[in-house]
Amino acid sequence: MPYDPSAFPPFAVTVDLVVLTVRRHALCALAVRRGEPPFQGCWALPGGFVRADEDLAQAAARELAEETGMRAHDPAVPVQDNGAHLEQLATYGDPKRDPRMRVVSVAHLALAPDLPAPRAGGDASNARWAPVEELLQQGGYGRDGEPVAPLAFDHAQILADGVERARSKIEYSSLATAFCPTEFTVGELRRVYEAVWGVALDPRNFHRKVTGTPGFLVPTGGTTTRQGGRPAQLFRAGGATLLNPPMLRPEV
Amino acid sequence: MPYDPSAFPPFAVTVDLVVLTVRRHALCALAVRRGEPPFQGCWALPGGFVRADEDLAQAAARELAEETGMRAHDPAVPVQDNGAHLEQLATYGDPKRDPRMRVVSVAHLALAPDLPAPRAGGDASNARWAPVEELLQQGGYGRDGEPVAPLAFDHAQILADGVERARSKIEYSSLATAFCPTEFTVGELRRVYEAVWGVALDPRNFHRKVTGTPGFLVPTGGTTTRQGGRPAQLFRAGGATLLNPPMLRPEV
DNA sequence: AGTGCTTATCGTCAGGCAGACGACTATGAT
DNA sequence: ATCATAGTCGTCTGCCTGACGATAAGCACT
Numbered sequence: 001m002p003y004d005p006s007a008f009p010p011f012a013v014t015v016d017l018v019v020l021t022v023r024r025h026a027l028c029a030l031a032v033r034r035g036e037p038p039f040q041g042c043w044a045l046p047g048g049f050v051r052a053d054e055d056l057a058q059a060a061a062r063e064l065a066e067e068t069g070m071r072a073h074d075p076a077v078p079v080q081d082n083g084a085h086l087e088q089l090a091t092y093g094d095p096k097r098d099p100r101m102r103v104v105s106v107a108h109l110a111l112a113p114d115l116p117a118p119r120a121g122g123d124a125s126n127a128r129w130a131p132v133e134e135l136l137q138q139g140g141y142g143r144d145g146e147p148v149a150p151l152a153f154d155h156a157q158i159l160a161d162g163v164e165r166a167r168s169k170i171e172y173s174s175l176a177t178a179f180c181p182t183e184f185t186v187g188e189l190r191r192v193y194e195a196v197w198g199v200a201l202d203p204r205n206f207h208r209k210v211t212g213t214p215g216f217l218v219p220t221g222g223t224t225t226r227q228g229g230r231p232a233q234l235f236r237a238g239g240a241t242l243l244n245p246p247m248l249r250p251e252v
Numbered sequence: 253m254p255y256d257p258s259a260f261p262p263f264a265v266t267v268d269l270v271v272l273t274v275r276r277h278a279l280c281a282l283a284v285r286r287g288e289p290p291f292q293g294c295w296a297l298p299g300g301f302v303r304a305d306e307d308l309a310q311a312a313a314r315e316l317a318e319e320t321g322m323r324a325h326d327p328a329v330p331v332q333d334n335g336a337h338l339e340q341l342a343t344y345g346d347p348k349r350d351p352r353m354r355v356v357s358v359a360h361l362a363l364a365p366d367l368p369a370p371r372a373g374g375d376a377s378n379a380r381w382a383p384v385e386e387l388l389q390q391g392g393y394g395r396d397g398e399p400v401a402p403l404a405f406d407h408a409q410i411l412a413d414g415v416e417r418a419r420s421k422i423e424y425s426s427l428a429t430a431f432c433p434t435e436f437t438v439g440e441l442r443r444v445y446e447a448v449w450g451v452a453l454d455p456r457n458f459h460r461k462v463t464g465t466p467g468f469l470v471p472t473g474g475t476t477t478r479q480g481g482r483p484a485q486l487f488r489a490g491g492a493t494l495l496n497p498p499m500l501r502p503e504v
Numbered sequence: 505a506g507t508g509c510t511t512a513t514c515g516t517c518a519g520g521c522a523g524a525c526g527a528c529t530a531t532g533a534t
Numbered sequence: 535a536t537c538a539t540a541g542t543c544g545t546c547t548g549c550c551t552g553a554c555g556a557t558a559a560g561c562a563c564t
Contacts (some may be wrong), residue, residue: 009304010262013345013356052261052354056345091343091358093265093308102304104265104356106343187540205523207542212521229540230530244503245521251496439511457552459513464550481511482559497550 012103015060016047018162019110022179022195028129039152060108084112085178097154109162111178172246177237185232215240264355267312268299270414271362274431274447280381291404312360336364337430349406361414363430424498429489437484467492
């Protein structure tokens, strides 16, 4: 079939972001309130159109910066500064996913430490960190008894896929450190795993595992007592990317 | 920002396919010869435009059927018939990846048994199964001493990503059975792992591992001797999707 | 029929790792 | 001083894996 510009239909291409963080022992995602129809007033994932001269990763990094002020760092470089981890998640292109027109959305997954306060175009009331469990329970009732509106478009599916990706990826990679500040303790890292997986882990076995995996953690020499109790050693993320053998999510 | 149809640039959206199979102890991918510029005469991955009313998965399944005659089966259903496994791989959207226009390609990964003969629009000379190793060695020389032209566009990157996905996915899932016919022996399954990973595995430990994993293999009662040697039991793929604990790729 | 080759299948053994859990340490709060 | 809280180090046991010996059951020869 020869090249014919009229042979293909035009699409709009967007990037949507699943930005995850751990706050107060819960896995949370960034949600923004929609200001215009469709789904006006609903919560949605942050995102926007890909520009004409932009790569997909660039567009995702730009949106991340616009929504959170975070800078995404190069995926090839280990987590060191406060830049968030950013990776492509999956692409969603159901013909009816956007009632206005044919939109293909390339979803990206970002993992960030707890520090930044959300800001959507400077308006904090239109962006929030919400526990993913709360965002995903569609049509139910939240902790305050108020009915919970489901996320706009197919964003619940995208969020669920992103959460599942994060849950499985911290098993066999050192990505859990992306949820931590530059310096952190073994206990803080353990609480990240516990929040993401929603389980309790044995502190002693966890400590043995992570400190025994070469390249996972690098001691900085300092200690901290910000969690109370005995002072804990501080670590930075080491150069290792893949954990072998992996961390094992407890059964059942 | 209110909705404005002129606010986003139009894209063409395609699906490209990494179709993998195991032939003669080698991991092979389906390549088609391009009949028109750019990259006329070069080998490329099969693919095509997504139609206006089509989901991405539908488009990928349609292209797969057009190129190979295979039917993709529902990903939620375990591999049983001769339908190939099909899953989304990643999306490639560099502004310059296609010199003609802005094209975003949603790559899919298909795993198929060895049976089908390639056909590209009925013309067999324009499609072939090539060892991935041969397709990926850009600018080198093939086994016949002829110079090897690299794949068109960014298809070498897409193929490499697909191969890596397949290599890692057979570790922790039962997907290797997608490379096998409906009924197969433990030895045939082992040769799949050996071809995909490019390593030699101990037949005794492999046998113990796969037959000891609940739900991985279901004996059909029959035996075969098509590999020579002692007759081997025949199995079908069981219902298990995730292997726990996983198959381990040998180190080094 | 016997020999040799090939592949399949079962068994054994030692090392490593994970889960369960005891014990001790070092802080802050009362 | 005592307690509560976290962190860290050990021990033990069971499971899984890698290495590898041994046997089984076909086919192709002679």
